[in-house]
Amino acid sequence: MITIDGSEGEGGGQIVRNACALSLITGEPFRITNVRGNRSKPGLMRQHVTAVEAASVIGNAECQGLSVGSSELIxxxxxxxxxxxxxxxxxxxSTGLVLQTILMPLVLADAPSRVVLEGGTHNMLAPPFEFIERTFLPIINRMGPMVSAKLIRHGFYPRGGGRIEVEITPAALNSIDCMDRGEQLGVAGQAVFTGLPFDIAERMLNRARLDLASWPEDAFAIRELPVDQGPGVILLLEARYANVTEVVSGFGQLGVPAERLAKTSAARMKGYIESTAFAGPYLADQVILPFVLASGGAFTTVKPSQHMLTAIDIARRFTGKTVRLERQDGGRHLVIMR
Structure with a gap:
């Protein structure tokens, strides 16, 4: 049995999710102590319990310590x-983080699957649905499987109530190289809101427009959702390239000015555009599992995050595969799977 200290590395829920996925694929049982030991509220939260429950259901697993607040999981x-x-x-x-837990096991299964997930689709502690659909899943589909996701209903923090539907046609994961993003095909900025004053979304978008002054005027838009899907607001910034799409988001937070959120999001997008790396920090984190399971491949990314380094460590413990990091010119990093 593999034993993991859940306070090591990034010390959050990613350790739990990735361990469940890899355990189902490799057949290796595991024990995690100090679950989410680096968080202000350690132990399993509701979304982590749902993720482990989902892994247990699809993989006929036995689990001990599965309750909200638990600090140990077997x-x-x-x-x-x-x-x-x-x-x-x-x-x-996050519905997306629950999907992250069960996607790779179902992608490598011997028949198609359909998964409906209900909960949060847009909250500040996870990539939004648009990132999963436009940034992450296209990489998975390039590797062989076919996975499509549909947003049926938005679910903003703290209310939730969102719904996504995912269709999975499994296949062996082929190794691919993702070195360059290719030519830029377009950019877009959208403020999506519901149940809040219009001027909040307007101020958010105006600040993004100011900071991304090189973007065309018609690249920006505001979208209002039905009031029963909120309240909530999110800024979505998208840069489409021939080989990858980057989505940067800023979530509305009580007490934080809309302009400040937009400024931070625009700065992150400008940083990505000015780099030459294929993957931004969130994509780099999420593709570690499929790349390791493909037994090969490489990609370039910006400065490695603690999340990515932790994902590499957990993958190594279950698979024995090595991952090499090489710093390149311009602050770009090469990630090589072997």
């Missing part, structure tokens, strides 16, 4: 069974 995997599944977080906890 997971013994069974056989992954593809099919139709429906999981509800019950809060605004």
């Amino acid at each position: 997971f013994s995997p069974g056989r992954v069974v593809p099919g139709e599944y429906h999981f509800a977080v019950g809060t605004a906890g």
Whole structure:
């Protein structure tokens, strides 16, 4: 049994999610102590419990310590069974992070699956649905499987209530190289809001427009959702390239001026555009699992985050594969799987 100290590395829920996915694929049981030991509220939260429950259901696993607040988890995997599944977080906890837990096991299964997830689709502690759909899943589909995701209903923090539907056609993961993003095809900025004054979204978008002055005027838009899908507001900044799309988001937060959120998001997008790396920090974190499971491949990224380094460490413990990091000119880093 693999033993993991959950306070090491980034010390959050990613350790739990990646360990569950890799356990189902490799057949290796694991034990995590000090679950989410680096967080202000350590232990399992509702979304982590749902993620482990989902992994247990699709993989016929036995689990000990699975409750909100638990600081120790023991997971013994069974056989992954593809099919139709429906999981509800019950809060605004991220549906995308639950999907991250079960996607790779179902991608490598022997038949298609359909997964419905209910909970948060847009909250500040996870990539929004648009990132999953436009940035992450296209990379998975280039590797062989076919995965499509549809947003049925937005679920903003703290209310939740969102719904996404995912169709998975499995296949072996082929190794690919993602070195350059290719030519830029377009940019877009959108403020999406519901149940809040219009001027909040307007001020957010105006600040982004000011900081991204080189973007065309018609690249910016405001979208209002039905009031029962909120309240909430998010700024989505998108840069499309021939080989990858980067999505940067800024979530509305109580007490934080809209302009400040937009300024931070625009600075992150400008930093990515000015670099030459293929993957931004969030994409680099999420593609570690599929690249390691493909037994090869490489990609370039910006400065490695603690999340990415932790994902590499967990993957190494379950698979024995090595991942090499090489710093390149211009602050770019090469990540090589072997």
